[in-house]
Amino acid sequence: MLKYLRFVNMTVDGGALSISELKVGFTVRKTLSSENNDAEFDIWNLTSAHRMAFSEEYKEIEFEAGYTPPMGGSNVAMIFKGYIRDVEHRRDGTDIITNVKCGDGDKGTRKGVVCKTHPTGTKPRQIIEDVINNMEGVEIGELKGIDALPPSRRPVVTMGTGLREIDKLSRTHRFHWMINDGILETCPENEFLNGMYIISQQTGMLDVPTITDKGVNVDVLLEPQILPGRQVDVRSETLDMNGAGGQFRVHNVTHSGDNRNGDFKTSIEAVRLGE
Numbered sequence: 001m002l003k004y005l006r007f008v009n010m011t012v013d014g015g016a017l018s019i020s021e022l023k024v025g026f027t028v029r030k031t032l033s034s035e036n037n038d039a040e041f042d043i044w045n046l047t048s049a050h051r052m053a054f055s056e057e058y059k060e061i062e063f064e065a066g067y068t069p070p071m072g073g074s075n076v077a078m079i080f081k082g083y084i085r086d087v088e089h090r091r092d093g094t095d096i097i098t099n100v101k102c103g104d105g106d107k108g109t110r111k112g113v114v115c116k117t118h119p120t121g122t123k124p125r126q127i128i129e130d131v132i133n134n135m136e137g138v139e140i141g142e143l144k145g146i147d148a149l150p151p152s153r154r155p156v157v158t159m160g161t162g163l164r165e166i167d168k169l170s171r172t173h174r175f176h177w178m179i180n181d182g183i184l185e186t187c188p189e190n191e192f193l194n195g196m197y198i199i200s201q202q203t204g205m206l207d208v209p210t211i212t213d214k215g216v217n218v219d220v221l222l223e224p225q226i227l228p229g230r231q232v233d234v235r236s237e238t239l240d241m242n243g244a245g246g247q248f249r250v251h252n253v254t255h256s257g258d259n260r261n262g263d264f265k266t267s268i269e270a271v272r273l274g275e
Contacts, residue, residue, distance in 0.1 A: 002067075002069045002071070002073070003067040003069070003075070003204050003221040003222075004067060004069055005067055005068045005069055005070065006065075006066075006067060006068075006222075006257075006259045006260075006264050007020070007064075007065065007066055007067065007068045007074075007076050007259065008020060008024050008026070008063070008064065008065045008258075008259040009063070009064045009065075009076075010024060010041065010043070010061065010062070010063050010064075011061070011062040011063075012053050012054065012059060012060070012061060013053065013059045013060060014060060016053060017050055017053045019043060019046075019050075022043060022044055022045060022046065023043075023044040023045075023258060023259065023260050024041060024042070024043050024044070024258060024259055025041065025042040025257070025258035026039065026040070026041050026042075026063065026065070026080075026255065026256065026257065026258065027039065027040045027254065027255070027256045028063070028079050028080045028254065028255040028256070029252070029253075029254050030104075030178075030180060030227065030228050030252070030253045030254075030255075031178065031228055031251065031252050031253075032176050032178055032187065032228035032229050032249075032250070032251045032252070033176065033178060034163060034166065034167055034170070034177055034178065036103045036104055036105055036106060036109055036179065037080070037082070037103070037104035037105070037178070037179065037180065037181075038082075038085075038101070038102060038103050038104065039061070039063065039080045039082060039101075039102045039103075039104075040099070040100070040101050040102070041061075041063070041098075041099070041100045041102070042097050042098070042099055042100075042258075043097070043098045043100065044095055044096075044097055044098075045095055045096055045097075046096070046098050051089060051096075051098055054084060054087045054098060054100055055087065056084065057083070057084055057085065057086075058083045058084060058106065058107055059083065059084045060081070060082070060083055060084075060137075061080065061081070061082055061083065061084060061100070061102050062078060062080070062081045063078065063079060063080040063081075064076055064077060064078050064079065064224075065077075065079050065222060065224065065255065065259075065264075066222060066224055067221070067222065075222075075223065075224060075225070076224070077224035077225070078181060078224070079224045079255045080102070080104065080181065080255075081104065081181040081182050082102045082103050082104035082105065082106060082181075082182070083102060083103060083104075083106040083107055083137070084100060084101075084102055085101045085102055085103050085106065086100075086101040087099070087100050087101075104179055104180070104181060104182065105135070105137065105138050105179035105182055105184075107135075107136045107137040107138075108132075108135030108136050108137050108138035108162060108179070109135065109138075109161070109162065109163045109179070111136060112131075112134045112135035112136060112138070112161060112162040112163075113134060113160065113161055113162070114130065114131050114134045114158045114159065114160070114161075114162055114165055115158070115159050116130060116157075116158050116159075117155055117156070117157050117158075118130070118152065118155060118156040118157075118158065119155055120151075120152060120153065120154055120155055121151045121152060122151060122152045122156055123147075123149070123151050123152075124146055124149040124151075124152075124169055124173060125143060125146045125147060125149075127152075127156060127158060127165075127169060128140075128143065128146065128166060128169065128184075128186075130158070131158060131162040131165050131166055132162065132184055134162055135162040135184075137182055138162075138179060138182055138183070138184055139182060139183050139184070140183070140184055141180070141183035141184055141185040142185045142186070142193055142194060143184075143185070143186045144185070144186055144187050144188060144191065144193055144194075145175055145186065145187070145188035145191065146175070146186055149173050166184075170186075174188070174189050175187060175188050175189065176188075176189065176229065178228060178229070180227060180228065185229065187229045190273050191273075192229065192230060192231040192249050192273075193227075193229035193230050194230070195225070195227065195230040195231065196230065196231040196232070196233065196247075197223065197225050197226050197230065197231075197232050197233070198232075198233045198235065199218055199220055199232050199233065199234045199235065199268075200234075200235040200236070203220065203223075204220045204221030204223065205218060205219070205220050205234075205236070206218075206219040206220060206221065206265060207219060208236065208238050209234055209236050209238065209239055211239065211242060211244045212269075214271040214272065215248045215269075215270045215271035215272045216234055216239065216244065216248055216270055216272075217267070217268065217269050217270075218232075218234055218236075218267075218268050218270070219265050219266070219267045219268070220265065220266050220268070221264065221265055221266070222255060222257065222264045222265055222266050223266045224255070224266075226250060226253055226266055226268060227250065227253065228250050228251060228252065228253055229249065229250065230249070230250050231247055231248070231249060231250075232247070232248050232249075232250055232268065232270055233246070233247050234246070234247075234248060234270070246272065247272075248270035248271060248272050248273075249270060249271055249272075249273055250268055250269070250270045251269050251270060251271055252268070252269040253266060253267070253268055253269075254266070254267040
């Protein structure tokens with residue numbers, strides 16, 4: 001698709017407020033780890049009443065972004081869903097800018113506490129599901145590789161925050177886990193989650209990819225489909241000349257820019273598996 005005509009839309013508190021016409025700057029960070037994804041937004045010239053809509057911690061934020069070319073083929077999709085952490089209003093000349101910091105899955109990871117004893121023979125999936133049931137606002141997504149894990153050889157006690165208990169399971173059974181837009185997913189150490197995206201000049205690659213010790217870093221015009229744990233096929237003459245092209249697993253994604261000018265891009269840190 002041709003990537004031009006930027007679009008963003010922010011929904012606050014389940015639709016109590018929708019923002020798409022004002023200038024909005026954003027940085028959304030997603031990672032293949034148990035560390036919460038986060039986002040930071042600058043919103044220009046909200047009314048005083050609308051500024052009050054951001055006054056409470058844990059109000060839900062949903063943010064869509066992408067391109068809407070007039071010939072069709074929009075790639076607009078949600079790139080962040082989470083909760084307000086902190087809000088600050090500041091004046092810049094005649095403008096009032098509202099800065100909003102948010103976290104993905106914050107209610108569940110900060111407040112979710114579990115206390116349960118699982119009998120011998122309990123499968124890891126059951127433990128994960130029990131933990132998630134105590135994490136408000138978190139749902140189960142693709143739990144890749146979990147069904148193949150062996151049952152416990154002794155009773156398993158889960159006591160404390162849900163984040164800590166799933167971390168313990170992931171260290172024992174060697175899998176990654178993350179919460180992406182309120183959905184918990186798991187991925188074995190040397191596998192991919194479902195989904196693959198081709199990165200090339202034709203699909204919006206910016207500049208030249210950077211070769212790293214573990215893989216590649218590359219920027220593209222904003223693309224919501226690129227998510228941690230998924231596969232990217234990076235096609236670049238520079239990579240090919242250095243024998244470094246091919247397929248990688250995305251570990252970190254940063255969507256950044258604003259809907260008026262400057263950047264509007266996705267930055268990717270990806271690693272090659274099996275090396």
